[in-house]
Amino acid sequence: MTYTTRMEPWRVIGLLSGTSMDGVDVAAAEFRLRGHEIEMLPLGYRSLPYPEALHRELVSLTRSEKSDASVWCHLEAETSRIFAEAALRGVEELAAGRADLVGSLGQTVCHTTVRGRTTGTLQLGGPSRVAEATGLPVLSDPRGRDVAAGGQGAPLAPVLDLLWLGGATPPPDDALSRGAVLALNLGGIANITVVDEREPVAYDTGPGNALIDAAAELVGAESGRDTDGALAARGQVRPDLLAALLADDYFRTPPPKSTDKERFGARYLRDALTGLPPVPEHDLLATVTEFTVRTVAEACAAHAAGLVVASGGGVANPVLFGGLRRELGRHGARLCTSGRYGIPPEAKEAYLAALLGFLGPHGIAGNVASCTGAAGPRVLGSITPGRWPLRPPTPVEAPVTALRIPEPGAFPAADREGACASSTWR
Incomplete structure (x- = not known):
């Protein structure tokens, strides 16, 4: 792995849209290299919702086996427009009008894995429109290089998790935890990183919020969501349905492995319900929520977790988060959120996109080969030029061995202003 000797901070905008396909997350951060350590100073986070019509189109077309090419062209144009708007707002509202680069994970619409090998991954949110809107270079498609090297292109979070949590000093309560430290992301799909310097492991455990959303949509819940777990809280877990959901071979497949909500979505739920007595809507939501709890907790327990640091939208669901605390506690593990370690839970993946944007131009590998299955470490992403x-x-x-999040104000304001006004890319 390599990095530049220049000490000026880089101000980077991070973009992505998760598997829920409900909007674009944008974060801004400053990065500075100090010896073997990267400092990351979070500058702020926003979420820009997709227009409802675009959200419906994305969800329905990714479920369809027949899609006209012109429709996909339309979706790419509309998604790119929202990404460009989000990037521009990130520069203006979060980065005080000055940035060096945009890092984008895009909107994943297809991620196909066959017999443990990813055969293709497709993201919308074209970088050209982002570059045109902001005038900044854009690093995009970081998954593609890992797939080309024989990896699954996911998860990419380990590069952040290992640098960030591997060297972090835990708060006093967490320092008492015995066992491995794990990072957990509760997005549409849940994934974990086992923070181990010898042989890091990371993989998708299965559904996070995806199946909960599918169940909420099936019962006609408002906005297709079980907001705050309100429906699940009123139901009881159905053992017969839970057993059917847990029967999938994915949960017994060893890592590295990755999946998507097309596997664990509406069709998966309908298949599990086939042949069972009717399941009341509250019981349905309670059961699919418990399904996520069990699969995540069992995956964490398999690695002797002592501390689990959680992020993602699922953290805001009290039934899901409370269930995880219960099950992880039964296995002797503590559960906290990433905010305890300096990254807001809802913003972590956007900061990951920013970090990947910083790593690529500096020649630092963005994948962890033992986690994705790639042939080795690779510098990720393709660069779209900006205005200069x-x-x-x-x-x-x-070598780069740690990522530290300094206290607010750790980078002098004058230093930040000067460095970012004269971009390292100009």
């Missing part, structure tokens, strides 16, 4: 000629920093060989 590309002048990436000159990389030099040196």
Whole structure:
């Protein structure tokens, strides 16, 4: 892995839309290299919802086996427009009008894995429109290079998790935990990273919020969501349905592995319900929520978890989060959110996109090969030029071993203003 010797901070905008396909998350951060350590100073986070019509189109077309090419072109154009708007707002509202680069994970619409090998991954949210709107270079498609190297293109969170939690000093209560430290993301799909310097492990455990959303949509819940777990809280877990949901071979497949909500979505739920006595709507939501709880907790327990640091939209669901605390506690593990370690739970993946944007131009690998299954570490992403000629920093060989989040104000304001006003890419 390599990095530049320049100490000026880079101000990077991070973009992505998760598997819920409900909007674009944008974060801004400043990065500075100090020896073997990256400092990341979070500058702020926003979420820009998709127009309802676009959300419906994305959800319905990704479930359809027949899609006209012109429809996909329309979706790409509309999604790119929202990504460009989100990036521009990130620059103006979060980065005080000055940034060096945009890192984008895009909107994943297809991620196909056959017999443990990812055969393709497709993201919308084209970087050209983002570059045109902001004038900044854009690093996009970080998954593609990992897939080309024989990896699954997911999860990419380990590069953040390992640098961030591997060297973090835990608060006093967490320091008492015995066992492994795990990072958990509760998005549409849940994934974990086992923070282990010898042989890191990371993979998708199965559904996070995806099946809960599918159940909420099936029963006609408002906005297709079980807001705050209100429906699940009123129901009882149905053992017969839970057993049917748990029967999938995915949960017995060893890592590295990845999946998507097309596997664990509405069709999966309908198949599990086939042949069972009617399931009341509250019981349905209670059961699918418990399904996520069990699969996540069992995956964490398999790695002797002592501390689990959670992020993602599922953290805001008290039934899901409370169930995880119960089950993890039964296995002897503590549960907290990423906010305890300096990253807001809802913003972590957007900061991951920003970090990947920073790593690529500096020649630092963005994948962890033992987690994705790639042939080795790879510098990820493709660069779309901005308004000025590309002048990436000159990389030099040196290891990067930690990411530290300094206290607010750790970067002097004058230093930040000057460095970002004269972009390293101009």
